[in-house]
Amino acid sequence: MTEAEGEIRLGLLDGAVGYLLRRAQLVVFEDFARRFAALDLTPAQFSTLLAIRENPGRRQSDIAAALGVQRPNFVALMDNLERRGLAARVRSGEDRRANALELTKGGAALLDRALAAQGEQEAAIRAAIGETGRRELIATLARLSQLSNQT
Amino acid sequence: MTEAEGEIRLGLLDGAVGYLLRRAQLVVFEDFARRFAALDLTPAQFSTLLAIRENPGRRQSDIAAALGVQRPNFVALMDNLERRGLAARVRSGEDRRANALELTKGGAALLDRALAAQGEQEAAIRAAIGETGRRELIATLARLSQLSNQT
DNA sequence: TATTGTTATACTCTATAACTATA
DNA sequence: TATAGTTATAGAGTATAACAATA
Numbered sequence A, B: 001m002t003e004a005e006g007e008i009r010l011g012l013l014d015g016a017v018g019y020l021l022r023r024a025q026l027v028v029f030e031d032f033a034r035r036f037a038a039l040d041l042t043p044a045q046f047s048t049l050l051a052i053r054e055n056p057g058r059r060q061s062d063i064a065a066a067l068g069v070q071r072p073n074f075v076a077l078m079d080n081l082e083r084r085g086l087a088a089r090v091r092s093g094e095d096r097r098a099n100a101l102e103l104t105k106g107g108a109a110l111l112d113r114a115l116a117a118q119g120e121q122e123a124a125i126r127a128a129i130g131e132t133g134r135r136e137l138i139a140t141l142a143r144l145s146q147l148s149n150q151t
Numbered sequence C: 001t002a003t004t005g006t007t008a009t010a011c012t013c014t015a016t017a018a019c020t021a022t023a
Numbered sequence D: 001t002a003t004a005g006t007t008a009t010a011g012a013g014t015a016t017a018a019c020a021a022t023a
Helices: A011-015 A017-036 A043-054 A060-067 A071-083 A105-144 B011-015 B017-036 B043-054 B060-067 B071-083 B105-144
Strands: A087-091 A099-103 B087-091 B099-103
Touching: A011 B043, A011 B105, A017 A043, A017 A105, A017 B017, A017 B043, A017 B105, A043 A060, A043 A071, A043 A087, A043 A099, A043 A105, A043 B011, A043 B017, A060 A071, A060 A099, A071 A087, A099 A105, A105 B011, A105 B017, A105 B105, B017 B043, B017 B105, B043 B060, B043 B071, B043 B087, B043 B099, B043 B105, B060 B071, B060 B099, B071 B087, B099 B105
Parallel strands: none
Antiparallel strands: A087 A099, B087 B099
16 A cells, blocks of 8 residues: 545535435445345336336336336336246237236235335335435425426 | 327335436436537546546546546546546656546636536526425435445 | 337446556 | 556447337
């Protein structure tokens, strides 16, 4: 070791919402990955299973759009869930171009375990920033997502 | 158009900090990209220029680590800044393995313009969630980043 | 003609192993 | 031996164009 030279200062970055948002999101996603490793579910797979359960029989494109995933990229994701027997694509009767998405029994069971793990993450966040801080954070993030319709 | 079938419900995702964090971060980064398009700076490039200005002469690895960038990935980033004449790598006299990073005059000038653009983004965020909300958000995100040292 | 799901593809980010030159 | 910077590379995530089947 030659020298330590002291800490690196980040300047205005400490007060930049975009920078802090990125860093916090990385930390929370790493925590998610640890908790979901045993379930072998990524955030995208987890949110897909949940969206299917909340909207059974809806078309693949609608679910993808609601989650902010491009349709082409959603194909491999569904391939994976289907191969593992967690979700199923059923050819729609009304529109034979479309796939109606359903959860299998195994998918519903895994989702229950995933929701428990997610609840534990939320509890850890509550322990870190308090329940009031958590509720305010959720409300603020929801409002922030409407930034797109601005100057 | 066959049918609309109504909105997709996201279920508990509306109250999941991780999910909202990801969506908000995407929105804020898209806004950033619009504001910084004329300057041709990515978030990583902007934060690098700022970190160099705040810590002139520090080694490349230290700056990369402080920004959470892997050393190998920082090489191409610096190549770009150097090629554009915004920053310079100076062989350190103390340790001839190391690069001391400096901002050029052009880099300092571009950074000034970038900081103005960043200030405008912060103002837009203030308009969306209020100054109180913004200060609370910054404090909460900073505390959230310490989630790693938990159960 | 337009839309759904799909394939192919490309580009960015990120992560790891291994080299070189110095220490 | 160990470290700083680098190269090569591989894996995710994300974006667009174009095709077949169906509307």
